[in-house]
Amino acid sequence: xxxxxxxxxxxxxxxxxxxxxxxxxxxxxxxxxxxxxxxxxxxxxxxxxxxxxxxxxxxxxxxxxxxxxxxxxxxxxxxxxxxxxxxxxxxxxxxxxxxxxxxxxxxxxxxxxxxxxxxxxxxxxxxxxxxxxxxxxxxxxxxxxxxxxxxxxxxxxxxxxxxxxxxxxxxxxxxxxxxxxxxxxxxxxxxxxxxxxxxxxxxxxxxxxxxxxxxxxxxxxxxxxxxxxxxxxxxxxxxxxxxxxxxxxxxxxxxxxxxxxxxxxxxxxxxxxxxxxxxxxxxxxxxxxxxxxxxxxxxxxxxxxxxxxxxxxxxxxxxxxxxxxxxxxxxxxxxxxxxxxxxxxxxxxxxxxxxxxxxxxxxxxxxxxxxxxxxxxxx
Ligand code: PLP
Numbered sequence: 001x002x003x004x005x006x007x008x009x010x011x012x013x014x015x016x017x018x019x020x021x022x023x024x025x026x027x028x029x030x031x032x033x034x035x036x037x038x039x040x041x042x043x044x045x046x047x048x049x050x051x052x053x054x055x056x057x058x059x060x061x062x063x064x065x066x067x068x069x070x071x072x073x074x075x076x077x078x079x080x081x082x083x084x085x086x087x088x089x090x091x092x093x094x095x096x097x098x099x100x101x102x103x104x105x106x107x108x109x110x111x112x113x114x115x116x117x118x119x120x121x122x123x124x125x126x127x128x129x130x131x132x133x134x135x136x137x138x139x140x141x142x143x144x145x146x147x148x149x150x151x152x153x154x155x156x157x158x159x160x161x162x163x164x165x166x167x168x169x170x171x172x173x174x175x176x177x178x179x180x181x182x183x184x185x186x187x188x189x190x191x192x193x194x195x196x197x198x199x200x201x202x203x204x205x206x207x208x209x210x211x212x213x214x215x216x217x218x219x220x221x222x223x224x225x226x227x228x229x230x231x232x233x234x235x236x237x238x239x240x241x242x243x244x245x246x247x248x249x250x251x252x253x254x255x256x257x258x259x260x261x262x263x264x265x266x267x268x269x270x271x272x273x274x275x276x277x278x279x280x281x282x283x284x285x286x287x288x289x290x291x292x293x294x295x296x297x298x299x300x301x302x303x304x305x306x307x308x309x310x311x312x313x314x315x316x317x318x319x320x321x322x323x324x325x326x327x328x329x330x331x332x333x334x335x336x337x338x339x340x341x342x343x344x345x346x347x348x349x350x351x352x353x354x355x356x357x358x359x360x361x362x363x364x365x366x367x368x369x370x371x372x373x374x375x376x377x378x379x
Pocket of ligand 1: 069071149174177197198206
């Protein structure tokens with residue numbers, strides 16, 4: 001059976017460029033980047049070059065890039081690192097954040113921090129005015145994601161940055177889904193930006209936090225002096241090198257790839273539009289959502305039923321964040337749009353990527369329509 005992967009928002013396959021760049025660091029250039037001998041220097045050289053390349057791609061200085069184990073750690077580092085370095089005791093996050101931000105904020109609550117959650121509108125947009133209203137004198141940080149991982153809605157980051165800064169707060173954005181597919185640079189004004197390599201055809205287990213110079217952070221992982229003393233642990237040189245290669249490739253191809261993904265996404269949408277009782281979730285203006293994201297709710301059919309039915313037809317889609325995919329609870333971001341638990345359970349995410357072809361879209365859309373029709377008839 002031909003298998004069609006339409007879950008690029010969960011993870012992406014490693015691109016050839018990253019694979020080739022990483023290989024030497026698993027064999028001849030295996031040295032610990034902190035060792036003083038020539039083996040170590042080789043590792044250090046790879047790490048420095050990767051940091052410089054990523055800094056260049058995001059319009060930052062090299063010393064503003066901190067490597068992490070991925071997007072989850074970058075989010076935790078931003079929220080908890082900032083909280084531990086400040087006397088301020090209040091934070092604002094949006095209601096549609098990834099579990100990495102929500103759970104980090106939840107832990108801070110347990111340590112006496114107050115967290116205000118700002119509700120989005122029904123399409124997932126977070127208004128700068130609602131952020132302004134939530135900010136208090138003791139607000140340390142505002143965190144709003146760039147592109148939502150379930151329904152793809154894109155935020156007006158510069159406007160949200162202004163709202164935070166006008167209120168004297170720092171601004172963090174989780175750009176894990178956006179980076180690579182869209183232009184994400186320090187020019188947006190954010191003080192911290194989270195990245196993850198495996199969403200842009202890089203390796204799993206590596207990411208970065210951009211930290212604007214002058215932003216105070218406490219080290220989340222205590223240990224050695226790696227990452228300028230802010231993140232202990234032997235450096236993942238191969239991961240960083242693969243991340244830089246994948247990021248470079250993504251930025252180089254971005255414009256062309258974004259246009260191609262939009263066409264594929266729109267073609268899928270047009271092909272399944274006639275399905276009974278179904279509606280798009282997230283931004284109705286498709287130019288204001290991630291180019292590779294489609295999220296649909298099929299009334300009366302649970303995402304779980306549809307995912308299994310599609311899997312049996314060789315098509316891989318998902319219900320929401322892979323981090324919560326095995327839980328019976330629907331993704332919190334969907335309920336933040338004002339859906340009931342049952343409605344949120346009926347949402348599937350279809351995400352397109354570099355290996356998706358027009359014929360994949362045609363085949364997957366036919367499988368989708370067939371599965372929906374059969375499942376609807378069973379109701
Ligand atoms: N933030 C967002 C928006 C994501 O989509 C993900 C991954 O699903 C993460 C954070 C976590 O990134 P990682 O898997 O690198 O820990």
